[in-house]
Amino acid sequence: MNRLILTVVFACCFTLATELAPMFESIEARSGTAGDPLLVLVGDSRRAFANQFFSMADRYFHSGYYPTIFDARKKGAANHLDVAVHEEPGAKPEADDDDNFMGKPRDKIEEFGRNFIPTVHTHLTGQSAEEILPWLKLSAEMDPKRIDTYVTASFWLRTQLNQPKEAERFLREGLRANPDSYEILLELGRVDFYSRSAPEVARNIWNEALEKWQAQEKAGLKPDPAGRDEILGEFVREDEKVGNLQQLLADLEELKKDSIGTGSLEKYIEDVKERIAHPQ
Amino acid sequence: MNNVIAVAGVVIKELYRRKDFYVLFVMTALITLVLGSINFFNDDHIVRYLKDACLLLIWISSLIIGITTAARQIPAERESRTIFPLLAKPIGRAQLISGKFFGCWMASGLALIVFYFFFAIISASRDHSLPFLAYAQAMWLHWICLGIVIALSLLGSVVFTAPSSNSTISFIVVAGIMFCGRHLNGVAVNIGGVRGDIVYVIYYSIPHLEWYDIRNFVVHDWGTVPWTACLGATIYGAMYAGLLLGAAWLIFRKRSLTT
Numbered sequence: 001m002n003r004l005i006l007t008v009v010f011a012c013c014f015t016l017a018t019e020l021a022p023m024f025e026s027i028e029a030r031s032g033t034a035g036d037p038l039l040v041l042v043g044d045s046r047r048a049f050a051n052q053f054f055s056m057a058d059r060y061f062h063s064g065y066y067p068t069i070f071d072a073r074k075k076g077a078a079n080h081l082d083v084a085v086h087e088e089p090g091a092k093p094e095a096d097d098d099d100n101f102m103g104k105p106r107d108k109i110e111e112f113g114r115n116f117i118p119t120v121h122t123h124l125t126g127q128s129a130e131e132i133l134p135w136l137k138l139s140a141e142m143d144p145k146r147i148d149t150y151v152t153a154s155f156w157l158r159t160q161l162n163q164p165k166e167a168e169r170f171l172r173e174g175l176r177a178n179p180d181s182y183e184i185l186l187e188l189g190r191v192d193f194y195s196r197s198a199p200e201v202a203r204n205i206w207n208e209a210l211e212k213w214q215a216q217e218k219a220g221l222k223p224d225p226a227g228r229d230e231i232l233g234e235f236v237r238e239d240e241k242v243g244n245l246q247q248l249l250a251d252l253e254e255l256k257k258d259s260i261g262t263g264s265l266e267k268y269i270e271d272v273k274e275r276i277a278h279p280q
Numbered sequence: 281m282n283n284v285i286a287v288a289g290v291v292i293k294e295l296y297r298r299k300d301f302y303v304l305f306v307m308t309a310l311i312t313l314v315l316g317s318i319n320f321f322n323d324d325h326i327v328r329y330l331k332d333a334c335l336l337l338i339w340i341s342s343l344i345i346g347i348t349t350a351a352r353q354i355p356a357e358r359e360s361r362t363i364f365p366l367l368a369k370p371i372g373r374a375q376l377i378s379g380k381f382f383g384c385w386m387a388s389g390l391a392l393i394v395f396y397f398f399f400a401i402i403s404a405s406r407d408h409s410l411p412f413l414a415y416a417q418a419m420w421l422h423w424i425c426l427g428i429v430i431a432l433s434l435l436g437s438v439v440f441t442a443p444s445s446n447s448t449i450s451f452i453v454v455a456g457i458m459f460c461g462r463h464l465n466g467v468a469v470n471i472g473g474v475r476g477d478i479v480y481v482i483y484y485s486i487p488h489l490e491w492y493d494i495r496n497f498v499v500h501d502w503g504t505v506p507w508t509a510c511l512g513a514t515i516y517g518a519m520y521a522g523l524l525l526g527a528a529w530l531i532f533r534k535r536s537l538t539t
Contacts, residue, residue, distance in 0.1 A: 064497075070462075070466055106465050106469065110465055112509065112512065113488060115509035116421075116509065117497075118497070118500065127325070131327075133323065134318075137320050137321070163321065
């Protein structure tokens, strides 16, 4: 009798398994966690982990000088890794003295305790910037939809570490996970323009980036207007590099349409018109 | 003094007879080596994440060794009734407490030497540099911290009945101090009033174990902590360990051994 019961239970389990296995596989495929036991394990909390790892990259960028959850941080204070990415090409991130989250020590114990923690605000530069990369890679592994991670990693790979190939590989990985991202395409174009001196290739990629931005706007997704300005700004630099003044004028006019500060743009446009009228 | 050394010697022998240290060391080594084998963007010079992970594992392992070793000393002697012949010999309770403390502390120190040697090898293999002074200072401060933790755990072993509850409470207290001890004054200011004053009293009363964790200095190549600060922390640690051991002795000398 016992054997019979065990056989029936086993048959039930077997049948149930054949029914449930495909169901779980489809759930895994939909959530993008198929084949990765770590992602299955952490579930939806992986986004929180991704943000934490991105913060770790920023902590490493500051060589351990970083506020904890107890330290007061300025409202709206941006992550310095992000800020550096959106700075003008060639601009180097600098330590800002007013961003001292520690303030003056409240008592002798705190004053003494500061001997044991980094208290100087610095940024990693040059080859040492590579130390932030493992955390960015982990962040992307945890949340492949986090676009900032790909753009930031690529920025440091191409500007400080001279690794455009790795930057492109990582961006393409990001593009597979986020096919509609104009940010990744913008950065991908920068790899070709600044690191490989291939302006035509870069322009094609930026064209696609602009199309993606416009598509998002049409769809009512409210893409960041600064993104459009950044793309058009790169067009202008590309026109300057190849010496295509007519296209430069057209791109400047396009850039002027929605830009806020048009004073310097007006002057630039006049200058280009002058150069077209009186070629050297 | 000979009695203290004899008791301490037995505790040190216990460390290498038990499997705890070997298991923790193998796990630390294994996890570090697996992390080190991961390829990030074909860059084999990246080292800080590895140093960070290795040091974190060393801290966790050393706390487990220190707390669990100290927590079981007196209860195990009482349970197996070996404490009676031990105290029947010309050994006072103060000597027993001191011997147990020094034994646990020395055993933790030996474990730390092995752990930091491994850390130095791993770090040097990637970094191609060996900041000996920084590593030695980190290990020294770590050891002083373990001294306070072991003293705390020994105090717990004469207060709580079971080693398991003592270990758990010790872990929570140590983790709590290391995580938020440095920030309690800020919390007290934010709370304000009488409750703020209470938090401030706690802030001044707790042993500031977070001072001894200079992983950020080691990982991010900040060099050494000022030596005067290191000396100050050593004296502070010695005083605190002495205070906790004194409290343990005060409780233990009046404690019946049969219950």
